[in-house]
Amino acid sequence: MVLIIKDEYPDKLFREDGKRLDGRDKNELRPIKMEVGVIKNADGSAYLEWGNNKIFAAVYGPREVHPHHLAKPDRGILRVFYRMATYSVFDRKRPAPGRREKEISMIISDCIEPVLFLELYPGTSFEVFIEVIDADGGTRCASTIVASLALADAGVPMKSLVTAVAVGKIDGEIVVDLSGIEDKAGDADLPLAITWFNNEISLLQFDGTMDAEEFDTCLTLGKEAAEKIYKIQLDTLRSKYISIQESVSEISNTSGGEE
Amino acid sequence: MMDVKRVISTIERKYIINNLKKEERIDGRGLWEYREFKIDSDMVASAEGSADVMLGETRIITGLKYDVGSPFPDLPDAGVCTIMAELLPLASPLFERGPPDEQSIELARVVDRGIRHADCVQTKKLCIKEKEAVYILFVDMYVINHGGNLIDCGGVSALATLISAHIPEGIYTENGIEWTGNYLTGEDIVNELPLVLTYGKIDDIIFLDPSLPEELVCDGKISISVTEDKITSIQKSGATTFSFDEIRMLGQKTIEIGKELRNKLNFWQYKVKID
Numbered sequence: 001m002v003l004i005i006k007d008e009y010p011d012k013l014f015r016e017d018g019k020r021l022d023g024r025d026k027n028e029l030r031p032i033k034m035e036v037g038v039i040k041n042a043d044g045s046a047y048l049e050w051g052n053n054k055i056f057a058a059v060y061g062p063r064e065v066h067p068h069h070l071a072k073p074d075r076g077i078l079r080v081f082y083r084m085a086t087y088s089v090f091d092r093k094r095p096a097p098g099r100r101e102k103e104i105s106m107i108i109s110d111c112i113e114p115v116l117f118l119e120l121y122p123g124t125s126f127e128v129f130i131e132v133i134d135a136d137g138g139t140r141c142a143s144t145i146v147a148s149l150a151l152a153d154a155g156v157p158m159k160s161l162v163t164a165v166a167v168g169k170i171d172g173e174i175v176v177d178l179s180g181i182e183d184k185a186g187d188a189d190l191p192l193a194i195t196w197f198n199n200e201i202s203l204l205q206f207d208g209t210m211d212a213e214e215f216d217t218c219l220t221l222g223k224e225a226a227e228k229i230y231k232i233q234l235d236t237l238r239s240k241y242i243s244i245q246e247s248v249s250e251i252s253n254t255s256g257g258e259e
Numbered sequence: 260m261m262d263v264k265r266v267i268s269t270i271e272r273k274y275i276i277n278n279l280k281k282e283e284r285i286d287g288r289g290l291w292e293y294r295e296f297k298i299d300s301d302m303v304a305s306a307e308g309s310a311d312v313m314l315g316e317t318r319i320i321t322g323l324k325y326d327v328g329s330p331f332p333d334l335p336d337a338g339v340c341t342i343m344a345e346l347l348p349l350a351s352p353l354f355e356r357g358p359p360d361e362q363s364i365e366l367a368r369v370v371d372r373g374i375r376h377a378d379c380v381q382t383k384k385l386c387i388k389e390k391e392a393v394y395i396l397f398v399d400m401y402v403i404n405h406g407g408n409l410i411d412c413g414g415v416s417a418l419a420t421l422i423s424a425h426i427p428e429g430i431y432t433e434n435g436i437e438w439t440g441n442y443l444t445g446e447d448i449v450n451e452l453p454l455v456l457t458y459g460k461i462d463d464i465i466f467l468d469p470s471l472p473e474e475l476v477c478d479g480k481i482s483i484s485v486t487e488d489k490i491t492s493i494q495k496s497g498a499t500t501f502s503f504d505e506i507r508m509l510g511q512k513t514i515e516i517g518k519e520l521r522n523k524l525n526f527w528q529y530k531v532k533i534d
Contacts, residue, residue: 052304085399134303
């Protein structure tokens, strides 16, 4: 089936039956699929499909810092490069990195840094490259998730994973995980990320208008949604090691038989 | 398989060369054998056509976007198809951030020439109104993992992307472009199916589809683009020389292997159906 996204904004973001345009309930997430170790050359990598979002992340490091003056003598540095493919959006994006990409790179880097033990790696850098192949709303949250998975896959010591999700207001109702259309046509958008080692918020942006009560609901719904995603992240990492364990025990079983 | 990420040691280099001299390769292939191609198409919803091609461990994801613009003055009734390549720093420690370097420009140019000179894209069909409006197609290749031989993988990826194309059909009116609701598909715009085949050369041994370790130790490479029965473009790269006989032999061989590969990949299975 051919997927064709139209650049039109609907008048209403809820259907007659009270569900959202893509058939979801207010606190329902889009389907999520994660995988780690997808890029063989990288020290660690991950891939995420979240609705129509398709994102790769790769981690290289600890390695030498380029340019050299960025290196810090007492700790390592984390550099995140968030990029979008030219064909990942409705109007072709210019190939050179724009202001938006640079800002999001910084936001994600600041969001993830608290979970790393950078003081253990003086003079080196960890570089996280994020490439958005297909975008449909919430790429900064999705990128945060996939970057933290890639770091874990690279075996970088971490206090915990990081999970991010967007909560927003569409047609006056609070909903979680905004799709591309809901993001553009909605009233408010609040991406937030949680670092699980201290259960605190490490990424928070907000655009739109909301009263204090609505804001409170957003935070509650956001945490609930993040917990669901966190579980998938953990399962993804576990399944990699389970599959390695299985293949090892298979080998030892067969070689044991020969003896 | 060798786990090569950045440099090749002298002992590995010797191992690869000594094996090639015995007509054996480190991954068990014959000299004229390709690694396995895996192709997935039209998986990027935002693009007007896309392909995810893996050649062994090399992986390139290509997408198609379009724009409407004015034609070149010397070709008033022809659309434009441009090809770009980006070697993402995510794909290999050998790639660095920054503006396109020689390697990525060579990749884009060689793939582009193979397609351009083969009468592959029907540029006349991309004309909306002579002298006024034509489609400009952007075929953008992103290297996701570098496992050697980016050019052949890119060529297949660009072709599969063009075949999976679905571009909204527009007609020219006084008030601008009106969209008919129909689509121009790969079937409408693609004619010939060009393939580009790359050979590596070490001493006087020539082999098809160099993998990354082979690419890192080889003296030079040659990429030959072919259609069903014609050679359409050649690029020799690296500091080596090829004899006249070798070039003649490779021309012949490329048409033969190209024919086989074209049948095997069966490109038209990637065209989209629109109801």
